[in-house]
Each structure stands twice: as C-alpha cells, then as structure tokens.
Amino acid sequence: MANEEDDPIIQEIDVFLARSLLEKLYLFQYPIRPASMTYDDVTHLSAKIKPKQQKVELEMAIDTLNPNYCRSKGEQIALNVDGTCTDETSTYSSKLMDKQTFCSSQAASNVSRYAAAVYKKGELHLTPLHGILQLRPSFTYLDKADAKHREREAANEGGDSSQDEAEDDVKQITVRFSRPETEQARQRRVQSYEFLQKRQAEEHWVHLHYYGLKDSRSEHERQYLFSQGHGLAENTELIKSPSEYLMMLMPPSVEEENDKPMAPSNVLSMAQLRTLPLADQIKILMKNVKVMPFANLLSLLGSGTDATAVLRCVQQVALLVQGNWVVKSDVLYPKDTSSPHSGVPAEVLCRGRDFVMWKFTQDRWVVRKEVAAVTKLCPEDVKDFLEHMSVARINKGWEFMLPYDEDFVKKHPDIVQRQQMLWMGIQAKLEKVYNLLKEHLTPKKQEAQSAHPLLVSGEQRVNMAKAKVKQNYGQLEKELQKQKAEMKSNDASARTDVPNIRIKEEPVSVEEPMDTSAHEGLNNGLVNGLHTAQGSMEPVNGHLPGGCIDRVAQELKAFVSSTFKKQFVLTLSELKRLFNLHLASLPPGHTLFSGISDKMLQDMVLDTGCKQILVPFPPQTAASPDELKVYALWEAGDTYDQHRQVLLEIFSKNYRVRRNVIQNQLSQECGEDLNKQEVDRVLKVSFCSLW
Numbered sequence: 001m002a003n004e005e006d007d008p009i010i011q012e013i014d015v016f017l018a019r020s021l022l023e024k025l026y027l028f029q030y031p032i033r034p035a036s037m038t039y040d041d042v043t044h045l046s047a048k049i050k051p052k053q054q055k056v057e058l059e060m061a062i063d064t065l066n067p068n069y070c071r072s073k074g075e076q077i078a079l080n081v082d083g084t085c086t087d088e089t090s091t092y093s094s095k096l097m098d099k100q101t102f103c104s105s106q107a108a109s110n111v112s113r114y115a116a117a118v119y120k121k122g123e124l125h126l127t128p129l130h131g132i133l134q135l136r137p138s139f140t141y142l143d144k145a146d147a148k149h150r151e152r153e154a155a156n157e158g159g160d161s162s163q164d165e166a167e168d169d170v171k172q173i174t175v176r177f178s179r180p181e182t183e184q185a186r187q188r189r190v191q192s193y194e195f196l197q198k199r200q201a202e203e204h205w206v207h208l209h210y211y212g213l214k215d216s217r218s219e220h221e222r223q224y225l226f227s228q229g230h231g232l233a234e235n236t237e238l239i240k241s242p243s244e245y246l247m248m249l250m251p252p253s254v255e256e257e258n259d260k261p262m263a264p265s266n267v268l269s270m271a272q273l274r275t276l277p278l279a280d281q282i283k284i285l286m287k288n289v290k291v292m293p294f295a296n297l298l299s300l301l302g303s304g305t306d307a308t309a310v311l312r313c314v315q316q317v318a319l320l321v322q323g324n325w326v327v328k329s330d331v332l333y334p335k336d337t338s339s340p341h342s343g344v345p346a347e348v349l350c351r352g353r354d355f356v357m358w359k360f361t362q363d364r365w366v367v368r369k370e371v372a373a374v375t376k377l378c379p380e381d382v383k384d385f386l387e388h389m390s391v392a393r394i395n396k397g398w399e400f401m402l403p404y405d406e407d408f409v410k411k412h413p414d415i416v417q418r419q420q421m422l423w424m425g426i427q428a429k430l431e432k433v434y435n436l437l438k439e440h441l442t443p444k445k446q447e448a449q450s451a452h453p454l455l456v457s458g459e460q461r462v463n464m465a466k467a468k469v470k471q472n473y474g475q476l477e478k479e480l481q482k483q484k485a486e487m488k489s490n491d492a493s494a495r496t497d498v499p500n501i502r503i504k505e506e507p508v509s510v511e512e513p514m515d516t517s518a519h520e521g522l523n524n525g526l527v528n529g530l531h532t533a534q535g536s537m538e539p540v541n542g543h544l545p546g547g548c549i550d551r552v553a554q555e556l557k558a559f560v561s562s563t564f565k566k567q568f569v570l571t572l573s574e575l576k577r578l579f580n581l582h583l584a585s586l587p588p589g590h591t592l593f594s595g596i597s598d599k600m601l602q603d604m605v606l607d608t609g610c611k612q613i614l615v616p617f618p619p620q621t622a623a624s625p626d627e628l629k630v631y632a633l634w635e636a637g638d639t640y641d642q643h644r645q646v647l648l649e650i651f652s653k654n655y656r657v658r659r660n661v662i663q664n665q666l667s668q669e670c671g672e673d674l675n676k677q678e679v680d681r682v683l684k685v686s687f688c689s690l691w
Contacts (some may be wrong), residue, residue, distance in 0.1 A: 013119075018127040020224035025116060025127050028056070029107060029134045048205040054131045056104040057138070057205070064098050071096070080145040083152070091141055101140065104133035113249060118225045125226045180343050274302060279313045286318050286327040290388045291401055293324050294408050311415060320419035321360050323405030326389050329353040341380035352377045355430055356385045360400050361423055366390065367397045374434050414588035421583040428577040551591045556600070559592075560608050564633040568644060569613075572602065573626035605631050613652050642670055643682045 046059040063069065074097035082090040092098060108114070115126040181189075189195055211217045240248065273281055278301070285300055286292065298310060318325040329350035337346045352375035359366045372382045390398040409416050430436060559582055564570065570578075579601065583592060606612070613630045617623065632648050635641050646669045650657055663679045666672070674682070 011122075013122060013124050015124045015126060016227035018125050018225055018227045020228060021127050021221075023130045025129055026054075026056075027114070027116065027129050027132045028104070029132065030102075031136060047208040047210050049208055050200075050203045050205060052203055053200055054104075054106060054133065055200075056133055056135070058102045058135065058210075059099055060102065061099050062097065064096055074098070077141070077145075081141050081148065083148055091144060101138040102135040103138040104135050107132040107134045113251075116225065120226065127225055180338065182338055182340055182343075184340065270300075278305070278309060279316065282310065282313045283317045283331065286314070286325065287331055290327050290332075291321075291324055293402060293405050295405075297325065311412070315415070315419075319357060319422070320416065321357055321389070322364070322400055322402070323408045323416075324402045326357055326360075329357075332388075339378075339381050341384075342378040344377065344381065348377070349381065351375070351430070351433055352381065353385045353388070354426055355434065356382075357389065358423065358427060358430060360389060364400050365397045374436070412588075414593060417593050418584055418586070418588060421580045425577055425580040425584065428573070428580070552596070553604070555590075555592050556596060556604050557608060560601075560604050560610075564605075564608065564610055564631075565636060568636060569630065569632045569648075571627050572598070572629040572631070573624060575601065575605070575631070576626065602629075602631075609634060611648075613648050615651055616654060640682060646670065647682070 047056070049056045062074075064071065064074065075095060077097040078092040078095050082092055082095075111129050111132050114129045114132065116129060118125045118127075211221075273284060276284070281301060282297070285297065294311075294314070297314065298305060298307060301310060314325055317331050318327050320326075330346075332353070333346040333349045335346055338344060339349055352371075355375055356366060356371055359371070366386065368379075368382060368386060371385070372379060375382065386392070386398045389401060391401050393399050559579065563575065563578055576598070579596070583590075586592060610631045611634050613632050615628075615630050617628055621628070632644070634645065634648075636644070643666060646666055647662065650662060650665055659676075659679065662683070663674060663676070666674055666679065666682065
C-alpha cells in the first residue's frame, strides 16, 4: 500500500488495436544522415521491393548545392563509374554523384511483439508491424566502375591485335557427364549459401511509388493507423486480464524455444531414444554404432529390458559375426538409394558389404585388394565397408574391430546355430554372384597362424590358457560325477557286468598342460563365431540319437514334401540352400537344429517319391558336384504328371534339347497336339526352379 501511494496513477489511457494496415506496415530505420541530406524534404527518385524476402531498395537524391558537399569527389566518382561518355545506361547522367542507393536488411526475425503507436485525444492506437528493415548505403556503383575499367583495358588490348588473330582457333572440348545426384547431395546443395543467393536473385523486383510526407495520399494512409471502430467487437483481443495481456505482449516460451540450439536431424538423445519402441531403439543404435557386443547393447537399452525380446529384435537388423552383432547391409543402404562415391545402386552395395561381413566370419583378417578384386567396387566404397567393422593394421590388412565374444556363444548356442545357417544361405548367393573360387571360400589358416605370434603377448597366452582350463574343468567334473553315479548304479544292479563297462575318462586336474596356441586363442578358423570342433551339429557316423530320430525324420519329410510340391525339380545345391533358409526361419531349439547331413537329406528326398535324374552334363562343366545332382518329383497328382515324366526321360538322355524335339516327343507320348504356348506352359510348370 505504501508503494502504491508513492507511485499514484496520473492518467488512464484507452488502447485500441488498428487492423487496417495489418501485414502491410513496415518500419524503416535509416542510417545517420549526412549533412548534405535531410530526410524531411529528401527526394526519393525510385523505390522497389522483393515481398518474399522483405527486401527494399531506395534511391534518394543528394543535395549537390549544399556547402558540405564535396563537388570534386562527386565528379571523380561519376567519372570512374560512367567514364567520359554519357548515355541511357549511365548511372550519373549529370556527371556528378547526385544520388545514393540504400538496401535493406531485416533487423529482427520475430516482429510479432512490435507495433506502431499513435496517440491522439487521450487514445493510444496500436498497429502491429509486419517487418523492421534497416537501410544501409549500397556501393554497387563501385563494382560497376571496376567492370568499366576492365572493359576499357580489354578494348585497348584487343585493338593492337591483327585481323588474322581475330579468327577463332579450333579448340578441343572435353565433355563430362555429371553423376546422378543423391538425395543427401541435393539437400546439401539446397542448403548451401550459393543456392540461397541464387534463389534470392531470381525473385523479381516490384517497383513502388513514393509519396512525400505532406502528400495528400500520405495523409489519407496515415488515417489507417487509427482504429476504425471503437466497439467491443472490434477490439476483443484487448479484453483480457492483466496477466493474459502481458503474456500476449511478451510471450517468453516462443523466445526461449527459438534460442535453444537445434540438434542435427540425425542426432537423438538417449532420453528421446527410450521413448521409441524396442525394435526402433535397436535399429537406431545398430545403424549408428554398426558393430556391438550383445552385453553393450543391453546396457544401452537400460535396466529391466527383456534379453529375449532384444535377441528377437536384433536378429531383424543385424547379423552375428565372431560373436558380435553387425548391422545388416540393407539397413545402411535402403532400397532406391545409391553410393555417394560411385553412384552404384544399393543392391550392389549390399552384396559387396555382405561379402566383407562373410569374410570376417571366416577369419579375423581381410585384405582390401582381395575384396575389391571380387566385388569390382570402387576403392572408396570398399573402404567404407571395412571401416564399418574393422581397423586397418600396417602391412597386415584389416582386423575385425572387436574381440571374439565367447560368453555370448556359450550362453546362446541356438542363436549361433541359427545365424550359422543364415550365413550358409548368404554364402550360396555370394558364390553364384561372384563365382567364388576355393581360395576365397577357405580361410588362410597358415598365414593366420604365422601372423598371430607377432600380435599375442606371453601374458595374453597365459590368460587364455587359464581361461580354457577353468572352462573345461567344470564340464569334465560334471561328466565324471555323472559317470561315477552311473557306474555305482550299474554295479549295484548287475555286478557281473562290471568288467564289460567302459567309462570314458578324461583328465580333470587343474594342472592340465597349458595350451599356448595363439591360433585357437584368437579364434581363427571359426565359422560365424562358432568353433568347428565344439559347435559342429553334424550327426555322428550319419546317425542321430535314438530319441530324436522320429521327430527329426517327420520334420525333414514335411519340409522336403512341401518344397518339391512347389518346385518339382531341384538340384542338391538349391535344395540345401532352401533348407538353410528354412532353418533360419525356425524358432530357437527346434528339432532340426540337431544336425542334418547331406546323406540324410538325399535319402529323405528319395523316400518322399522323388527320383534322381542322371542328366548327362558335359565333362568340362564348371558346376559343383551338388549342382550336378538333380532330383525331381515323379508324381505330384496334377494334370502335368505325364508331361513331366516325359520331359524327365528326355533330359536323362541329353542335357540340352531343342524345343521342337520336346514338342514332338510330348505329342507322341501323350497323344496330344501341343502348340508352342502349351509347351512353354508345361516347361514353366515342370522346371520353374531351373527355368
């Protein structure tokens, strides 16, 4: 109350909001005027504006008769700009600098809180501003003077040349074709300073008419600064509480949000990341990190995340390489994209990167030249592939960037087996696309063994040997206890059979001889992070355990039957590829993961009613043995059974047959006159997988 008495209200003023000049009113801020120019009675020779950019250019006259005006300097400037001759293109027709050009720039990006106020008869009328422009002198006439000077020099040099030299010489022209522009390159070009300057220059000037301060038109326009109606309906915006009115005048949130630094579009904070679904979180993390152990992935996703759900999601966007997860190629190179270096489509890039990933499943080291020779891609693309998952070592090649994750392989053998089957399918595709030789398919064990002792210290070998002893000790102890328990039970039940019992005993002493082999310690010769000695799931001597054989046979028979009903003729190589893809789609722990040999697969094919077709391929063929074994479903129960059997008999005699021979043979055996279209349909239905 004391403060209010010290600061009494002297006068209350009504405030009105004028709308007539809404989005039309600009505030011009002129520079400090020179002594030779007064803005009260200055003459505006011309004015023009670019509405989209809110850019204004004004041309004002200079009082050359003012005693503060330097006439000699004005004549010198006019002479430098226009030269000695005067014509319509001259900037200063009076041979004197008698005008000055001003260009505008935006003084504030957000002018919503600014208004022009007019006070009249105890009323304050406000009109919101549409823009605030600062006018600065333009010195483009200096650029024009430089251009005139260069033209005069060129004309003087050209006058001395002879008439013979005026003839144009024949010059060689080099034609270059630009690469197709990617979406990222187009966005960078659109955001560049050069492109924005070009866009601004393309907008046309709109010429304006200038009316002086005392002109009748100016007097008429100034009346629009007053509110046209004082009714409440016209000024509902001002009927607010004091706090609301203050928020309208000074909204703090808008300013604060604009002042916050904007993060790049490809940067996502961990707080924002955890608001997304689990599958999207894993995809974003793998796309940015590219190679990650499973333990690190779980720690980034936060505590309480279900490991089983993470395993299910990560297999959709990544592949297992040496026990670590590497992002899939189609995630990094989506469809309809291309290489920023060479313009190669995404499909080719994915195949090349898959080849690099597959090489790392075979060995820890990859040579860049070998990858480039096989994939036929440019060095920049190959380097990108290698930098995603490996580190360059001088005089050695590229080494996989993460150590082999033994813990994950032990805890999740079903995932490892499933990923191994998936890699077998990828390997089959790569063999067909790149025509891989045996030297590309087998890891270089000898070279790896000779190279490892240089990289492994003695302390590392001791630690690896100790870890291996601890690992084997627990397993051997459990096995020994189990065997002792069995031996005691058998001894109690039938003592006469004790001499016939044979128990496999293995050393369980902690002082086991230490294995210092660097080759096994660094996990060379591994297949997708799985030791070939420990992780092999092939049956022993072609036989499965007795309890599993019936279930495995049923599952295998169901797969073979459904496959041959869709594709009646298959090579053994194609059948194995389809079987590996089928295994990759099965859930972990399925019975088929117990191991299926080639012999079991071939026997099951024959048991389901299929026959092997002995196609007489030429001896010089480059096909593999599995591609030479052809199996066909003899009776499918459809209308094409007889036609299919005739075709198979034909191809069992010759591997290449003319179409007219097939048509005649089908007509004779089936008693039907088949035209060309019907023969094509029979061939397509019968040999759809090989056609």
